[in-house]
Amino acid sequence: MSDEYRIFGGEMSPYSVKIRSYFRYKNIPHQWLPRLQYEEEFQKLARLPIIPLVITPEDEAIQDSTPIIEKLESTFPDPTIHPEESTLVFLSALIEEYGDEWANKLLFHHRWYMEMDQVTTAHILAREALPNADRGTVDGLAEKIRGRMSGRGAFVGSTSDTAPLISRYFDQLLEILEPHLENREYLFGGRPDFADFGLGPQVYQMALDPTTAAIIRARSPNVLKWAYRMTDPRNDGPFEDWSSLQPTLQPLLRNAGTYFLPWTTANAAALENEEENFSVQLNGDEYVQSPQKYHARSLGVLRERYAAVADNSALEQVLEDTGCLAYLH
Numbered sequence: 195m196s197d198e199y200r201i202f203g204g205e206m207s208p209y210s211v212k213i214r215s216y217f218r219y220k221n222i223p224h225q226w227l228p229r230l231q232y233e234e235e236f237q238k239l240a241r242l243p244i245i246p247l248v249i250t251p252e253d254e255a256i257q258d259s260t261p262i263i264e265k266l267e268s269t270f271p272d273p274t275i276h277p278e279e280s281t282l283v284f285l286s287a288l289i290e291e292y293g294d295e296w297a298n299k300l301l302f303h304h305r306w307y308m309e310m311d312q313v314t315t316a317h318i319l320a321r322e323a324l325p326n327a328d329r330g331t332v333d334g335l336a337e338k339i340r341g342r343m344s345g346r347g348a349f350v351g352s353t354s355d356t357a358p359l360i361s362r363y364f365d366q367l368l369e370i371l372e373p374h375l376e377n378r379e380y381l382f383g384g385r386p387d388f389a390d391f392g393l394g395p396q397v398y399q400m401a402l403d404p405t406t407a408a409i410i411r412a413r414s415p416n417v418l419k420w421a422y423r424m425t426d427p428r429n430d431g432p433f434e435d436w437s438s439l440q441p442t443l444q445p446l447l448r449n450a451g452t453y454f455l456p457w458t459t460a461n462a463a464a465l466e467n468e469e470e471n472f473s474v475q476l477n478g479d480e481y482v483q484s485p486q487k488y489h490a491r492s493l494g495v496l497r498e499r500y501a502a503v504a505d506n507s508a509l510e511q512v513l514e515d516t517g518c519l520a521y522l523h
């Protein structure tokens with residue numbers, strides 16, 4: 195038995211890169227196995243057809259990046275990824291969830307919407323699958339991948355109606371993050387937090403794709419540096435407290451309360467009512483899509499986390515002030 199963990203992942207998979215960053219931060223011995231090159235082994239070990247898949251030295255298979263991190267955090271507690279202040283612990287879980295579920299929509303939409311982005315990503319994936327193949331073979335596989343993925347945008351709500359809205363959400367996210375990251379290395383201070391692992395890798399992927407990379411590079415140098423920093427994060431100082439984070443972090447929470455939380459709540463209601471499509475007003479604009487299954491489950495988990503700390507009046511005030519509270523019961 196090896197004492198190394200194995201990560202089946204992909205360079206273009208934000209959740210895989212998230213897990214690899216976590217392993218690097220904790221200095222946990224691991225092997226990175228591109229799923230596309232280890233398909234047969236992956237199929238034997240995975241319960242779900244998704245990456246990342248982590249195999250422990252005891253040969254236990256774990257999937258889903260948030261539970262993977264939680265499980266490893268109990269085995270490798272130092273340095274912790276959770277700040278001490280209980281208010282911050284919940285806020286960071288909320289931002290982690292915002293990264294996984296909302297920022298991923300911004301990524302997926304831009305990655306597969308315009309031809310230039312589709313062609314680029316499809317070629318990168320094809321080369322990851324066939325690192326030694328000739329140009330023609332890679333082009334052929336890229337065309338197949340592009341055909342398969344380009345039709346899947348609607349699953350995350352990417353349509354010609356929502357395209358301008360999603361691009362605006364992306365611009366707003368950059369405008370919020372840029373000043374927050376001007377004088378700090380990570381979202382909660384001098385070391386990476388749970389929230390950084392959720393949001394950083396999604397933004398890192400956007401920093402790879404032509405359309406979003408051009409925007410990030412032109413407008414948001416602090417965001418760009420942070421996104422790359424998060425591929426191999428370091429413990430460079432303490433976490434801050436809420437009073438020093440508040441001026442520039444509060445807008446991110448307000449953004450979650452304005453867009454992500456009403457959207458995920460409407461999504462969960464649509465699933466419960468077995469609706470084919472749902473419509474939700476997000477800051478005055480109508481947003482329409484068909485419901486996504488996975489989000490309802492993770493919203494339930496977030497609400498359970500909140501219920502466990504709900505007697506914290508300072509936290510309640512922050513959530514009330516940012517429009518988040520109503521969605522967490």
Ligand SMILES: N[C@@H](CCC(=O)N[C@@H](CS)C(=O)NCC(=O)O)C(=O)O
Nearest residue numbers: 207208209243244245246258259260
């Ligand atoms: N909630 C899961 C999401 C994982 C996920 O969606 N992975 C994508 C790649 S980023 C995937 O494997 N999709 C299926 C595929 O590529 O065949 C997590 O956090 O790990």
